[in-house]
Amino acid sequence: MLLVVEQFLNGLQFGLLLFLLAAGLTLVFGIMDFVNLAHGSLYMMGAYFAATFVAWTGNFIVGAILALGATLLLGIVLEFVALRHLYGRDHLDHVLATFGLILFFNDAVRLIWGPAGLALPLPGWLTVPIQIMPGVYYPAYRLAIIIVALAVALMLYLVVMRTRVGMLIRAGASNREMIGALGININLLFTLVFGLGAALAGLAGLMQAPILTVQIGMGENILILAFVIIVIGGIGSIRGAFLAAIFVGMIDTLGRAFLPDLLRQMLSSSAASTAAPALSSMLIYLVMAIVLVVRPEGLFPASRR
Amino acid sequence: MTASLNARAAVAVLVALGLLLLPLYSSASGNIFLLTLFTRIVILALAAVSLNLIMGYGGMMSFGHAAYLGIGGYAVGILAHEGIGSGFIQWPVALIASALFALAVGALSLRTRGVYFIMITLAFAQMAYYIASGLARYGGDDGLTVYKRSDFAGLINLSSRVQIYYLCLACLFGGIYLVWRIINSRFGLVVQGLRSNEQRMQAIGFPANRYRLVCFVIAGTMCGLAGALLANNTDFVSPAAMYWTRSGDLMVMVILGGMGSMFGPVVGAIVFLVLEELLSQVTEYWALIMGPLLLVIVLFGRGGIMGLLGRFSRG
Numbered sequence: 001m002l003l004v005v006e007q008f009l010n011g012l013q014f015g016l017l018l019f020l021l022a023a024g025l026t027l028v029f030g031i032m033d034f035v036n037l038a039h040g041s042l043y044m045m046g047a048y049f050a051a052t053f054v055a056w057t058g059n060f061i062v063g064a065i066l067a068l069g070a071t072l073l074l075g076i077v078l079e080f081v082a083l084r085h086l087y088g089r090d091h092l093d094h095v096l097a098t099f100g101l102i103l104f105f106n107d108a109v110r111l112i113w114g115p116a117g118l119a120l121p122l123p124g125w126l127t128v129p130i131q132i133m134p135g136v137y138y139p140a141y142r143l144a145i146i147i148v149a150l151a152v153a154l155m156l157y158l159v160v161m162r163t164r165v166g167m168l169i170r171a172g173a174s175n176r177e178m179i180g181a182l183g184i185n186i187n188l189l190f191t192l193v194f195g196l197g198a199a200l201a202g203l204a205g206l207m208q209a210p211i212l213t214v215q216i217g218m219g220e221n222i223l224i225l226a227f228v229i230i231v232i233g234g235i236g237s238i239r240g241a242f243l244a245a246i247f248v249g250m251i252d253t254l255g256r257a258f259l260p261d262l263l264r265q266m267l268s269s270s271a272a273s274t275a276a277p278a279l280s281s282m283l284i285y286l287v288m289a290i291v292l293v294v295r296p297e298g299l300f301p302a303s304r305r
Numbered sequence: 306m307t308a309s310l311n312a313r314a315a316v317a318v319l320v321a322l323g324l325l326l327l328p329l330y331s332s333a334s335g336n337i338f339l340l341t342l343f344t345r346i347v348i349l350a351l352a353a354v355s356l357n358l359i360m361g362y363g364g365m366m367s368f369g370h371a372a373y374l375g376i377g378g379y380a381v382g383i384l385a386h387e388g389i390g391s392g393f394i395q396w397p398v399a400l401i402a403s404a405l406f407a408l409a410v411g412a413l414s415l416r417t418r419g420v421y422f423i424m425i426t427l428a429f430a431q432m433a434y435y436i437a438s439g440l441a442r443y444g445g446d447d448g449l450t451v452y453k454r455s456d457f458a459g460l461i462n463l464s465s466r467v468q469i470y471y472l473c474l475a476c477l478f479g480g481i482y483l484v485w486r487i488i489n490s491r492f493g494l495v496v497q498g499l500r501s502n503e504q505r506m507q508a509i510g511f512p513a514n515r516y517r518l519v520c521f522v523i524a525g526t527m528c529g530l531a532g533a534l535l536a537n538n539t540d541f542v543s544p545a546a547m548y549w550t551r552s553g554d555l556m557v558m559v560i561l562g563g564m565g566s567m568f569g570p571v572v573g574a575i576v577f578l579v580l581e582e583l584l585s586q587v588t589e590y591w592a593l594i595m596g597p598l599l600l601v602i603v604l605f606g607r608g609g610i611m612g613l614l615g616r617f618s619r620g
Contacts, residue, residue: 035420037553085604091420092366096560097603099553104596111590224431224549231424278439285428285435289413292425296417 005136007257008250013142015249016149020204021222022229022241023156024197030236031172032190034083035091037098039201039226040219041105046071046202047209047218048109051118060123067206068199075198079191087190106216117215120206145207152203153242160238169193173236225252228288234298244299248284255280312614317568320575324474328467340466346578347473348534353558353570354480355527360556361565362488363520364500368423369410369430370555373403373525375437375547377532382449382542392455392463396533403529404522406433411521415514427549437544448543451536463537473534477571480527485567487523496520561602563611572610 025039049070054063078101086097122141129137160166168189171179180186205219212218229248233240259280263272291299324347331340352374359365380399389395410429417425443449454463463469487493495516498506507513536542545551554577562573580598584591606613 029420035423082600082604089603091423092360092556092560092564093603095368095423095553096557097600099550099557100596100599100603102550102596103592103599107590107592107596111593220550224427227424228428231421235420275439275441278435282432282435282439285432288428289425289432292417292421292428293413296421 002136003257005133006138007254009132009138009142009146010257011250011253012246013146013149013249014253015246016146016153017204017208018222018225018229018249019153019242019245020149020200020207022226022233022245023153023238024200025226026230026233026236026238026241027169027173027193028197029230031169031176031193032087033091033176034087035094035098036083036197037095037223038078038101038105039197040223041102042071042075042198042201042219043205043208043222044109044214044216044219045074045105046205047120047214048113048118049202050206050209051120051214052113054120060126064206068202071202071205072195072199075202076191076195078198079194083194084187084190102220109216115216117213119213120209122210141210148203148207152200156200156238165189165192225284228284231298232288232291234301237298237300240298240300248287251283251287252280255283313566313568313611316572316611316614320568320572321478324477328470332467337466340470342578342582344466344470344473344538345535346574347470347477348531348538349555349558349578350571350574351473351477351480351534352528352531353555353562353574354477354484355524355531356555357559357564357566357570358484358487358527359521359524360559361569362484362493362500363496363517363524365415365517365521366423367414367426367521367524368549368552368556369426369428369433370524370528371549371551372410372430372433372547373407373528374532374535374551375433375542375544376403376406377529377534378536378542378546379437379443379449379532380529381455381533381536382451383443385451385453385455386443386449390453390456392457395455396530399529399533400526403532404526407522407525408518411518411525415517415521427552430547430552431549434544434547434549437547444543446544448541448545451540451542454537454540455533469534469538473538476530476534480530481567481571483523483527487520492516492519557599561599561609563609563613566609566611569609569611576610 021039021043025036028034028036028039046067049067050064052063053066053070054060057063057066082097082101086094126141126144128140130140130143132138132143158166160169168179168184171184172186172189172193176186179189225248229244230241232248233242233244256277260272260276263276263279266272267275324343327343328340331337352370355373356367356370359367377399380402381395384390384395384398410426414422414425414429437443438446454469457463461468461472463472488497495506495511499511499513499516503513532546535546558573558577559570560573561577562571563569581591581595584594588594602609608615
């Protein structure tokens with residue numbers, strides 16, 4: 001029971017983290033029709049910035065805020081210098097160009113920070129376990145991730161659904177040309193959305209950093225998960241991304257936690273311990289394949305054109 | 306038009322001649338490394354040629370093509386591991402396994418279009434990647450060493466550097482010839498017609514997905530052959546061969562060389578891999594140059610190298 005609650009929370013935490021990554025991706029994808037493979041690199045940069053700034057300032061919160069700003073800035077610069085020239089091009093061009101950016105960022109990080117991974121130590125007040133239910137303790141930091149991510153999700157919801165900028169974003173997702181024709185400065189909107197996406201990816205990266213090590217290529221695996229999420233959720237749909245992210249986070253975490261025991265009843269223990277992680281990772285792609293076959297537009301499509 | 310055709314044909318002939326004569330140069334100059342490098346290049350060029358068949362001519366943007374490299378490789382590796390060393394068994398199994406995987410992936414993926422197709426092919430390749438990582442008996446994550454190369458009963462000795470090179474080259478030229486025959490056949494014209502205008506083709510009465518599926522399976526099988534060659538050449542297969550960045554590499558080769566041009570993928574593979582090799586000799590941080598280079602090529606050089614050649618000779 002204790003384990004189940006704990007793993008359930010872990011799944012929720014991972015899902016929320018994935019949501020932060022997927023939200024930016026789905027906005028960029030939905031509004032600019034731009035496939036950004038380099039989104040994972042922004043996630044990685046967020047983590048590296050955080051590790052650097054926290055070590056530099058000696059304060060976790062200040063460092064995190066600086067890292068967030070740095071990723072936002074990086075995203076805006078990236079969009080301004082290179083990516084805005086690619087809107088309206090073929091998706092293949094996007095894939096190729098941003099694939100090049102992945103190569104660039106991986107080696108840039110290796111040049112600046114060296115090939116070895118970094119660790120981002122937590123301040124003492126975040127490492128204590130907190131009693132969430134009688135007898136059930138949960139690490140404060142993971143709880144903090146859940147709270148921050150939920151707050152960001154709520155804020156994102158309010159911004160997108162309740163403000164003028166959000167209205168433009170939603171309009172952009174359903175018909176790009178039309179809002180341009182209505183006199184909206186579409187370039188500015190695009191830069192803004194891209195920067196927002198970058199900042200969200202950076203936030204996900206810096207929050208994940210203390211749990212895993214900060215290393216080169218950390219964004220590549222999780223990027224594909226984020227793509228899976230936006231495809232399951234329906235491209236351009238924030239609500240879809242949220243639900244799909246929680247779903248994928250749960251499958252991944254619960255699969256990793258409970259599949260080995262389940263398999264051990266059928267297979268030998270060593271075979272089960274290698275097969276189980278592979279199987280639980282596969283489960284996610286299987287779900288996506290099924291969703292695409294049954295509902296090719298995703299579960300919660302943003303618009304019908 | 307004729308001028309551009311000539312420039313491209315000249316490049317194709319020059320490259321083909323260069324590849325044919327390479328072992329002579331390599332043995333004369335004693336540069337064995339060159340031959341090893343180009344064996345790998347020729348194999349990956351075959352994979353790129355097969356990807357070009359579906360991507361360039363069929364309009365199917367598969368982002369999971371490296372899966373077939375892995376499947377072909379694992380077929381050879383697993384059979385060798387189980388003591389079946391004959392190439393007459395290993396290679397047909399590699400081809401059939403790739404074909405079956407392509408059939409399953411294609412049948413499901415072709416229900417979707419555009420970005421969704423890119424993503425679902427990616428998902429299937431990732432599944433293959435995780436299956437391979439889960440094969441504890443065959444090395445799991447660490448991969449599988451192929452201790453003995455495929456045995457063709459004395460017909461050809463794959464342990465000889467020159468012989469395996471020429472085998473790979475023969476497969477590459479055979480693959481290009483096959484693609485050439487396909488796209489100039491009635492079947493190939495239908496597939497290309499589907500890329501240009503699916504609705505119109507369907508209105509004339511062609512079953513779109515059946516044609517696409519056959520094309521998809523042919524490409525997958527061809528890439529499976531490349532996988533079998535690769536496993537023999539490197540004496541090693543691992544899940545990493547199927548990771549999505551490898552599929553990205555293959556896509557880069559095709560687009561770099563020029564999508565939908567017969568010889569483009571070969572040129573793309575040579576340029577990409579030689580550049581990678583040269584840059585990594587100059588600096589450890591070769592991707593710092595390679596990455597932005599790709600970006601520049603996308604921004605300014607549409608149609609890849611072959612497209613550039615066409616425009617250049619047209620003036």
